[in-house]
Amino acid sequence: MLVLRTGATTIRVAVWCRLRRLRLAPDHHQHNTGHLLLRRALCTAQSPRTQTPRQSLTDLFTAAIARAFPDTPFCTAVMPSSTADYQCNNAFGLAKLGLGSSDPAEVAHRIVCALPANDLIASTRVVAGFINVSLRDEWILNNVRAATLPRQPTHGLPKVLIDYASPNMAKELHVGNMRSMLIGDTLARILEYLGYEVTRISHVGDWGTPMGLVIASLQDSRHALALPDNASAAAATTVAELGSIYAEAKKRFDSDKDFAARVHATVRLLQQHDPETHRIWGAVCEISRRRFLHVAERLAVSEQLVERGESAYAADLPDIVGELTRSGLAVESEGAIVVPLPTHKTPFVIQKRDGGYLYSTTDLAALRQPLRSHTWLLYVVDNGQRQHFEMLFQVARLAGWVRNSAVRMEHVNFGVVQHESSGKRISSRKGDIASLSDLLDRSVEAAQKALLSAGHKSSLSEDEQRTLVTHLGPGAVRYFELLHSRHSNYVFNIDNIVALKGNTAAYLLYAYTRLVALDRRAAELHLLPPPVEQATDNPRIPHSVCEVEFGAEERRLSLRVCQFGERLEAITQLLTPHLLCDYLFDLATDFNLFYDNCRILPAPT
Numbered sequence: 001m002l003v004l005r006t007g008a009t010t011i012r013v014a015v016w017c018r019l020r021r022l023r024l025a026p027d028h029h030q031h032n033t034g035h036l037l038l039r040r041a042l043c044t045a046q047s048p049r050t051q052t053p054r055q056s057l058t059d060l061f062t063a064a065i066a067r068a069f070p071d072t073p074f075c076t077a078v079m080p081s082s083t084a085d086y087q088c089n090n091a092f093g094l095a096k097l098g099l100g101s102s103d104p105a106e107v108a109h110r111i112v113c114a115l116p117a118n119d120l121i122a123s124t125r126v127v128a129g130f131i132n133v134s135l136r137d138e139w140i141l142n143n144v145r146a147a148t149l150p151r152q153p154t155h156g157l158p159k160v161l162i163d164y165a166s167p168n169m170a171k172e173l174h175v176g177n178m179r180s181m182l183i184g185d186t187l188a189r190i191l192e193y194l195g196y197e198v199t200r201i202s203h204v205g206d207w208g209t210p211m212g213l214v215i216a217s218l219q220d221s222r223h224a225l226a227l228p229d230n231a232s233a234a235a236a237t238t239v240a241e242l243g244s245i246y247a248e249a250k251k252r253f254d255s256d257k258d259f260a261a262r263v264h265a266t267v268r269l270l271q272q273h274d275p276e277t278h279r280i281w282g283a284v285c286e287i288s289r290r291r292f293l294h295v296a297e298r299l300a301v302s303e304q305l306v307e308r309g310e311s312a313y314a315a316d317l318p319d320i321v322g323e324l325t326r327s328g329l330a331v332e333s334e335g336a337i338v339v340p341l342p343t344h345k346t347p348f349v350i351q352k353r354d355g356g357y358l359y360s361t362t363d364l365a366a367l368r369q370p371l372r373s374h375t376w377l378l379y380v381v382d383n384g385q386r387q388h389f390e391m392l393f394q395v396a397r398l399a400g401w402v403r404n405s406a407v408r409m410e411h412v413n414f415g416v417v418q419h420e421s422s423g424k425r426i427s428s429r430k431g432d433i434a435s436l437s438d439l440l441d442r443s444v445e446a447a448q449k450a451l452l453s454a455g456h457k458s459s460l461s462e463d464e465q466r467t468l469v470t471h472l473g474p475g476a477v478r479y480f481e482l483l484h485s486r487h488s489n490y491v492f493n494i495d496n497i498v499a500l501k502g503n504t505a506a507y508l509l510y511a512y513t514r515l516v517a518l519d520r521r522a523a524e525l526h527l528l529p530p531p532v533e534q535a536t537d538n539p540r541i542p543h544s545v546c547e548v549e550f551g552a553e554e555r556r557l558s559l560r561v562c563q564f565g566e567r568l569e570a571i572t573q574l575l576t577p578h579l580l581c582d583y584l585f586d587l588a589t590d591f592n593l594f595y596d597n598c599r600i601l602p603a604p605t
Contacts, residue, residue, distance in 0.1 A: 084132035104129025164380035168205035172435035207310035212267035313365035443473035511588035
C-alpha cells in the first residue's frame, strides 16, 4: 500500500546526497576517518530544525528592505524561480510608492546593496526589477539532511480536530466518501508530522431519515439481519443488501405518503430509544461499520479515525434548541424552530414542526463540543455543503460558543469525480460504479493488466504478483485522488490511475525501489548510516567535501530536499494535499536523474 510517508522517503534521498559527498571527499581512502565522518554527518535527527531556504531568504530581504526603505510598510515576497533558485519581487511594489525612484530595477539594486552579510546567498542578479538569487552550495549541503527533520511537539500550536470520511450507515461507500476520507487522512498525517495534536473524527450518519427508511423497510418485510458472528459468510447480511433495501425504500418514500409517515415515526422512535427500533439500528450499524473498516484498511486510512455518529449527540439536541431559544437567537416560524441569519435569505432550521431534529441540529451539537477543547476545526465535506457550513459557523459565533478570537473553523470543500465518457458526476445510485470497494477491486485488476503488458510477469512469481497488485491498485487510487486539487473536479480513468509512467504511484514506487536497492548495496559495503533515533549531533560538512564537484543533478536534488519544509508549510496554509503529490513527483524525477548521472556507491570490484 502506498502511504505518503514523505518525510522518511525524503530523508533517505538526503542521506544518499550526503553519502556521495563523503565518499568522494579527498580523505575518503582513510577508512576509519571516513567512516567516522560518515556517521557524524548523517546523525542529525536531534539537532534543531533549520529554516527552509525561503524562510531564511525572507528574513534577509525583510531586513534589507527595512534598511533601504525605513518606515515603509511591505510584505516580503520571496518565491522559487525558474531562472534561479529564488527571486524577490518587492521592487515593483516599492517603486510605485515613489520612494526616491519609480524604476523597479533601481529599487531592486538598493535592496541588494542593503542585504546583511550571510552564508546563504551566493549571488544575486537584477532583471527588470526581479532579484534572482542563487544559493551557496555549502549552505545547501549543510542543510539537506536537517531540512527533512520532523518538527518536535511545540507548545502553542493549536489543537486540531479534523472531521472527515463521515459515511452514512446502511449504504455502500462511494467516490465522495473516498475524497473526504483521503483528503482528511492526509491533512491529519501532515499536521501531526509538523507537531500538531490532531483529533480525527468520522461523523457518520446513523440517526436520520436514511436510517428510518432502512429500519421501516426491514420491519415491513420482516427481513432478519444476520451478523457475520452469528451466520456463515455466505448467509451474513451485506452492506450491498442494505443499500438495495435503502434504494427501494427511497422510491417508496417519495411515492407512498403512508410509508413516508411511518418512516418519520420510525425516526422519532429511534430518537426516543424504542427497544425494538434500537435493536435493528444496532445491527445495521455494525454491518456498515465492518464494511467501512475493511475499505479504510485497503486505502491505508489511519486507525486513529474515531467513529462519532449522529446518535452520540442525541441527548444534546433538546439542550441546543433550548439554549438558542432562550437566548432569543432561535425563533418559531410556521411551527418550526429556526435561527434567522442576516447574511442568508433562508433561516437555519434546527427543529421540525413535528418536534424532530435535523442534521443541522446534530452538527451544532457536534461543533459545540470540540470548541471547548480545540482551536482549529476542519470539516472535509463536498462543495454542496458550502452554505450549510457558512450558516453553521455563523450560528456558533452568534451563540457565543467561540470564546477565543484565534479559533478557526474551516470547511475543507472538494469537487466531484466525473465519469470518463459522460463527464458527469459519478453516482453509485446510477450504477456508474457500484461501490468504492468495487472501484478498488477494479484497480487491482487494472494493475495486474498493466504489469503484464509491461513484461514483468517473468520476473515475479504468482504470489509476488498478487501481493504487488493488491497493494499497488488501491495505493494508485489513493495517489491519483490526492494528485488533484481538492477545489477541482476530475475525470476518473482507471488506466491512468495504474499507469507505470508519468505522475503516478507506480512511478514514485519505482524511485523508492531504487532507494531500497541503494540501502541494500550500502549494507553489503558497511556504509549504511546509524538509525535516525541514534542521532546525537549535527556537524557541518567539512570544506574538503564541498570542494568535490557539485553536479547539476545533485544540486537540483539537494535543493529540492531543502524545500521539503516549504511545501509542508504551504499545505498547512492552503489545506491542499495535491501540493505534496507535486513535490513527490518532482523529488522522484530529480532523484532518478541523480541516480542515472551521479556515481553514489563504489563500483563493484
